[in-house]
Amino acid sequence: MRDHVSAIFDRALARGAAEGRWPAPNTGFTVEPPRDPRHGDFAVNAAMVLARAAGKPPRELAQAIVEAVRAVDGAGDIASIDIAGPGFINLRLARDVWLRALAEVEGQGEAFGRTEVGKGKRIIVEYVSANPTGPMHVGHGRNAVTGDGVARLLAWSGHAVTREYYVNDFGAQVQTLARSVHLRYQQLAGREVTLPAKAYPGEYVVDIARELGAEFGDRWLDAQERDWLAVFRDRAVEHVLALIREDLAAIDIHFDVWSSEKALYESGTVAEFLRSLEQRGLVYVGKLPPPKSKKGAPRVVAAATEKVAIDKPPAGDDEGALREAEDELGSESSDLTLFASSRFGDEVDRPVKKADGTPTYFCADIAYHWQKRQRADALVDVLGADHGGDVPRLKAALQALGYDPRDLHVVLIQMVNLTRGGETVKMSKRAGTVVSLKEVVEEVGRDATRFMFFTRRADAQLDFDLELAKRQTLDNPVFYVQYGHARIASILRKSSEAGIAEPRFDLDSVRALELPEEQDLLRRIVAVPDVLAGAALAYEPHRVAFYLQETISAFHSYYTGGKKSGERVIGPDPRKTAGRLYLVKALKQVLANGLAVLGVSAPDRMESRDLP
RNA sequence: GCGCCCUUAGCUCAGUUGGAUAGAGCGUCGGACUACGAAUCCGAAGGCCAGAGGUUCAAAUCCUCUAGGGCGCGCCA
Numbered sequence A: 001m002r003d004h005v006s007a008i009f010d011r012a013l014a015r016g017a018a019e020g021r022w023p024a025p026n027t028g029f030t031v032e033p034p035r036d037p038r039h040g041d042f043a044v045n046a047a048m049v050l051a052r053a054a055g056k057p058p059r060e061l062a063q064a065i066v067e068a069v070r071a072v073d074g075a076g077d078i079a080s081i082d083i084a085g086p087g088f089i090n091l092r093l094a095r096d097v098w099l100r101a102l103a104e105v106e107g108q109g110e111a112f113g114r115t116e117v118g119k120g121k122r123i124i125v126e127y128v129s130a131n132p133t134g135p136m137h138v139g140h141g142r143n144a145v146t147g148d149g150v151a152r153l154l155a156w157s158g159h160a161v162t163r164e165y166y167v168n169d170f171g172a173q174v175q176t177l178a179r180s181v182h183l184r185y186q187q188l189a190g191r192e193v194t195l196p197a198k199a200y201p202g203e204y205v206v207d208i209a210r211e212l213g214a215e216f217g218d219r220w221l222d223a224q225e226r227d228w229l230a231v232f233r234d235r236a237v238e239h240v241l242a243l244i245r246e247d248l249a250a251i252d253i254h255f256d257v258w259s260s261e262k263a264l265y266e267s268g269t270v271a272e273f274l275r276s277l278e279q280r281g282l283v284y285v286g287k288l289p290p291p292k293s294k295k296g297a298p299r300v301v302a303a304a305t306e307k308v309a310i311d312k313p314p315a316g317d318d319e320g321a322l323r324e325a326e327d328e329l330g331s332e333s334s335d336l337t338l339f340a341s342s343r344f345g346d347e348v349d350r351p352v353k354k355a356d357g358t359p360t361y362f363c364a365d366i367a368y369h370w371q372k373r374q375r376a377d378a379l380v381d382v383l384g385a386d387h388g389g390d391v392p393r394l395k396a397a398l399q400a401l402g403y404d405p406r407d408l409h410v411v412l413i414q415m416v417n418l419t420r421g422g423e424t425v426k427m428s429k430r431a432g433t434v435v436s437l438k439e440v441v442e443e444v445g446r447d448a449t450r451f452m453f454f455t456r457r458a459d460a461q462l463d464f465d466l467e468l469a470k471r472q473t474l475d476n477p478v479f480y481v482q483y484g485h486a487r488i489a490s491i492l493r494k495s496s497e498a499g500i501a502e503p504r505f506d507l508d509s510v511r512a513l514e515l516p517e518e519q520d521l522l523r524r525i526v527a528v529p530d531v532l533a534g535a536a537l538a539y540e541p542h543r544v545a546f547y548l549q550e551t552i553s554a555f556h557s558y559y560t561g562g563k564k565s566g567e568r569v570i571g572p573d574p575r576k577t578a579g580r581l582y583l584v585k586a587l588k589q590v591l592a593n594g595l596a597v598l599g600v601s602a603p604d605r606m607e608s609r610d611l612p
Numbered sequence B: 001g002c003g004c005c006c007u008u009a010g011c012u013c014a015g016u017u018g019g020a021u022a023g024a025g026c027g028u029c030g031g032a033c034u035a036c037g038a039a040u041c042c043g044a045a046g047g048c049c050a051g052a053g054g055u056u057c058a059a060a061u062c063c064u065c066u067a068g069g070g071c072g073c074g075c076c077a
Helices: A002-018 A046-054 A058-070 A095-101 A103-111 A138-156 A172-188 A203-216 A225-249 A261-266 A269-279 A297-304 A318-330 A361-375 A385-400 A437-444 A446-452 A466-470 A477-497 A516-526 A528-537 A542-565 A574-598
Strands: A042-044 A078-084 A088-093 A122-126 A160-167 A257-260 A283-286 A336-339 A350-353 A378-384 A408-413 A416-420 A462-465
Touching (some): A002 A042, A002 A058, A046 A058, A046 A088, A058 A088, A088 A095, A095 A103, A103 A574, A122 A138, A138 A378, A138 A408, A138 A574, A160 A361, A172 A225, A225 A437, A257 A261, A261 A269, A261 A361, A269 A283, A269 A361, A350 A361, A361 A385, A378 A385, A385 A408, A416 A466, A437 A446, A437 A466, A446 A466, A446 A477, A462 A466, A477 A574, A516 A574, A528 A542, A542 A574
Parallel strands (some): A122 A160
Antiparallel strands (some): A283 A336
């Protein structure tokens, strides 16, 4: 609908520009529904945008534009058009234009809301990509659900979407996992072992060890690490990935491609990538400036100010212990291979090879993005907020290789604070008290788990309340929306039982929709393609959830208001009844489609658990 | 110390890429069921959009500074 109006203005503005009445619109103008519906169906700011270049006051220019619009094709759809405020052009479309748009819902059904704004652009959405070292926790869940929502939105808006998971199956972390498994393996064989602090604690580690024990017996008990490490690593990764797949499947998340970091090395992609950088003269051997944090000056400064204990002492901390060991080996900065990322907007140049000559994680990561970009027109990364610092270097790498850095869009996911009745659920990785995604899904269900993650923008911290997610009351947004859908289903059942014909689009009956609430619902329904396209282009699935909540709220209000005033959906007037039944049926379809974009079910009945 | 993100009603948060009088939910107070699901709805109170400048027809939105909160800052992934 918005496009329709835009097109009319495009034609009018082009004609006026051709006649020299005003300059060609180089900056875009907007067509949007005004906040206050009394201002009309749409407000266009073209006159204000063009005023400066035209050298005319906005209102005067608006007058000229209005005249041009009146003369253009399609102007017949405009019922009224006038100028308001500083130079807005407000317009109302003819009622029948809106009413006919309602027919689209019936025509397109489950596809209503799909658009082609993506123009078939190939886009890879990479999300989750959690290290395969343990089961998924709630934070991973948020990433997974958000990424899945983004992918679904992009598909709905006409992109060719590939969902991709990058598996870090190569570096130190999976080696640590392999060693943890080996320790358990020894333990199961009756050996006395002490588990170091940095070993992975979970029960699944024992399971993997048991599997290996069953298969290999004592074969790796006294073997050299270099002999068993790869075996244990690969087996552990395989096992953990199976767990991860299971957890993801439980919330209906599936990937098209599982990309292995190890495979990037084995296939020669990383080497090829490095050569490509070298050919462009973008790598050199040099030293890195010493890190600016932790040890050294800042700590002294911190101690000197009033606020002490800014730096957590590394003692007793896994990471700290690990680092201390490394620091002993070589805190002296030595020569390494650096990528000149600072030439492309990064703060400093980043190492692509360690002092021992092996590629860094970063090297594989940008090689991966380079490779992805070759397979697609655009990339989306869904990353935890703690990886925000990686973004400049990823973009730098793409730019260095001749790609537009804007082709990579990063969605940063903020932390999830798990609560129960308002109280934060304390979690500690080391103590093994992390609440897994699986536990959450088992407790509150798939729909609630998913929907809750859409109740905030991705980059805002989220409190996930387990009690709230389970509650069957209006303060639970999942329930509220699903209940609305079920309520409409109930009305349709009622009408069917009363022998009323299945509602079909019919211009005459929908003309009977004259209540302001009906106009409002109608507009919300017709706006769905705009809402979904807008959310997709902004990579913001939460907008869909907000749309659904607002729309169903409008319906509940309409419903209850009608009950009070006697203007019910099913009433004595057959024409009105037919129009209203069609309206709510269309609304039901819209809700179902919106929920489908979020991967949440749209039930026709709510099961009454603890209610009469 | 440097960089990025955040600060909107008592609380939790939206705000359509810069639009007209800043909106929801929760909470508080007061109301609404003899017919479609009261599992709902209506109304009221509640705001210096952290603060100060700037950009322009127009700023919660963009820029600069200040104050508070979060995150990041080895050859770890």
